[in-house]
Amino acid sequence: MKTIDKDINIVIEICGSAGEGTISAGEILSRFMSAQGFEIMSFDAYPAEIRGFGKCVAHTRVSSNPIYSPGKLADVLIALNDNHAISQLSALKKGGILIYDSQPPKPHEEDESVVARADAETISYGVPLTMLAQKAAGNARGRNMVALGAVTALFHLDRDAFTKSIKDRYGKKKQIVIDSNVNSFLEGFDWTKENIEKEDTISFHGVTPPQTKAEQKREKLIINGNQLVAKAALDADLKFYAGYPITPATKIMEILSKELPKHGGTLLQTEDEISAIGAVIGAGYGGIRAMTGTSGPGFALMTEFTGLSVMAEVPAVIIDSQRGGPSTGIPTKTEQSDFNAAVFGGTGDCPRVVLAPTDTQSCYGATVLALYLAEKYQTLVVILLDFFLSNSIRNIDAPQKPAPDMRHANIAPDPADLADYQRYKITDSGISPRAIPGTPGGMFFATGLEHDAYGRPNYTDKGHLAMTAKRFRKHASVLAEAPAPMISGMAAGDWCSNTMMPEQDTGGDPSGTGIQGLEEGAAGSSPGISDNDGPQEMVDIGVISWGSSAGAAHEAVMTAAGEGISAAGFSSMMLSPFPKKDLAAFAGRCKKILIPELNYRGQFADFVTTIIKRPVERLNFITGRPMAAEDIVEKMKEM
Amino acid sequence: MPTHDHYVIIGNGPAGNAAAFTLRENDPDAAITIISHENICFYSKPKLVKYLAGKVDEDALAVRTMDEYRRRHIRLRLGQTVAHIDPDSQSLHLSHMEKVHYTDLIIASGARARLLPSMKPYADCLTFVTEFNDTRGLRKKIADGSRFFIFGGDLVAFKFLKMLTDMGKQVTLLLYPRAFWPHRLTKDMQDAIVKNLAPTGADILADDDLDTIVQDQGKYCVTTKQGVRTQADLVFSFNGLIPEVDFARGCGLEIDHGILVDETMRTSLEHIFACGSCAQIYNPDINTYTTSIGWPNAQVQGKVAGLNLLGEHHKVRPAGRKYFDLEGVKIKTSWWEDLEKGKDT
């Protein structure tokens, strides 16, 4: 049984200049906290320009309870660079803790120190970071480690375990590097213990992390969305990836460039995104699993080709990791403004599948599912990530590898089909058995033109209608295979499925998406369903969300419950086709609806209103920061 | 007309606050900054005793809220320490290596506990209470402990003694005749104090002195010169205060125990005033400088410093009739009260 004597739920930010070890200090902190058994969610913010200069922030939320969002404001700000940290003070909570260098290399002019600019309520601890690093290692590089030593002493963390985390991080480096980092850490620890009078109340003393020892034996991955997408693609037998580098999707390509060849696959860096999607469609036509990754500007270029994938019924998977837009926009800021482009973009009646993972863990499931659906339904599948999901780091249970039927999903023609092979045969499911080029008797035409069942151009009104309807029919079957929407704060009705209540996490489904259910062929059924025959109570506010905002939305619902607001949350990884019935049933139990999302006009809110046909409240941000549960709760209070 | 004046006040106690609020009332435009090494808003030191007894919470200590400063545009730099003053460039050097410029400076840095030279070897064994920081963790130790030793005999010593005995704790007081510094308790005074404290039930030792303190497993064994041995959970030292002025030494200010000021709170340097417990004020009645004791004194002086900084000419008036009541024993000490609009001399 879990015994948590005391809860921990804090956000620590380390702010410095690129090159000052800000990000590596954040990484060590996250790994240490994870190793201690805490839940972590962390992300780094850095300038759009190439890394190497400018402000960097490593943001880490640590909790003894499940985490759904990164936390809006920091409890602790560690300033490695006063200049940059001054602008980060606005993200520090009132009464928060500031740890700063009390003996910087150069004196500050008036008001140029971070402590000068902190609110009077701030609890500030001056630690001579530079001086102690010099003392420990003969140079100032270890200031980040001194700061971690100070944090360890101040918050009563396990010094020896932290030392081990540092050793692990630098394990492959020369001994002198390991020693200077460890010594700087210990110097910071000892100095703080000796000299700082603790004025705050944060303490890990007596906190039992949520994972018991037995659970800790389970393999934990500390991983971000991009890494999980790449891992999932490899596990799901991806054999071809074509792409052109673009933030925030580049990392996927980077990983696959190393890993794909080891798995018998090929990575092709093309001259642009048009070529990339062209190559992916070519590979898909050739019968192998293929994928590309990009961001808004690249996705825009791919649009014309997406129609070909749908029309010629060739499997293709595109990952669009959204960033501030339109055009080149704000490359290193997160946004959810490609909803319309992904769901509706392009020409013609073009049914495609669009999936948006709602958290890091579900990036794995979404990728496996995308490759499966693309292959089985011979169509285009778009995965909408965003900068935050791509880059934020979680500690998660290692996902279970996809079952064989998820890895090989092509419905091949049988000999009877091949007798008179109709590549685009009209079927109830919309799926026509697909012959891979080279299949004896399986020759067919594939073009972007409207066609008859054999693939021959056919422009008749009847033919076009029949083929369009066939392509759309796939949606119904796709929906039946889709993971059910996530509901929070409401007892499950017979329409709903993945019910998430405050005291629960997603438990036995390590992919967090219901993908396990798919393995068992239980698609669309409802794991954890609770039949609710009694009268269904109305809640005051229903929060409907998608993508990376969903975590914050569900957290807000749970927080609001604690504040006496009756609320429920709904999010669906499947955006196209959309589980409209589920949505309508959910909305029917909510007096008011709130839709938080990270775009200006409320693209998803517009979409939802066409389904539920009633006005909704919108909460839109384009600050470049991930959605914050705190902001949603504030809005709920106003409603 | 807006000015570009920047009045800086070192100290967030009654003297510093009286100065800052007086300045704001009379100069709506100037920039005003209070610097304090303590990370806490203006609080009542007299209430620390009740706080330690567990009778009031931290919130009850606050004298002003942060909002009052915001509304008056008085900037608080809390948790920041002045390392030294550079009167030539009219700037302060903070210990985190930041310079702060002033057009006029008021030093109201208060006083710190006096550590008797003979007690230096035992400094680590002694508990002092002069500011909120000293009380962190102490509340619990007092609640959990059963026996306490008090060495000294200033005002706070007696307040503490009563607080502890009221809580049912066993207390030994070693009365030190020089504790009510700079005054010395005569034999008669000591006898009267011992007699008056009898109802508290505390063990009072007089005509004795501390010999050794030995720390063992978080407890203390105190031995006096007369050979009395006492076990204690904590050993408090209340032997008066000395002005907190080390940071101001060497900058050209005239300093004895405290910063020397005339009755208008002016120091020996232009644009610098001092007030409250850090100051040593000229008393024309006895033609010497005396240190200031107590909260009301600090307030009066802070106000006078503020007004005079703005060009007025007020004096603090030594009030000869003020006595301190030290457990029934009246001790006459320097006291300043009432503002007197002085004549220009």
Ligand SMILES: Cc1cc2nc3c(=O)[nH]c(=O)nc-3n(C[C@H](O)[C@H](O)[C@H](O)COP(=O)(O)OP(=O)(O)OC[C@H]3O[C@@H](n4cnc5c(N)ncnc54)[C@H](O)[C@@H]3O)c2cc1C
């Ligand atoms: C426990 C206790 C009980 C008391 N009870 C009573 C009582 O009942 N009645 C009474 O009249 N008096 C009492 N006093 C005394 C009274 O509190 C003081 O006389 C009064 O606070 C002096 O005011 P001040 O403004 O001069 O200095 P303080 O209140 O001491 O304030 C000094 C300020 O200066 C700041 N400071 C000092 N050095 C620096 C530096 N280098 N850089 C930045 N900031 C600095 C400090 O942070 C602080 O904010 C008591 C004192 C104590 C400790």
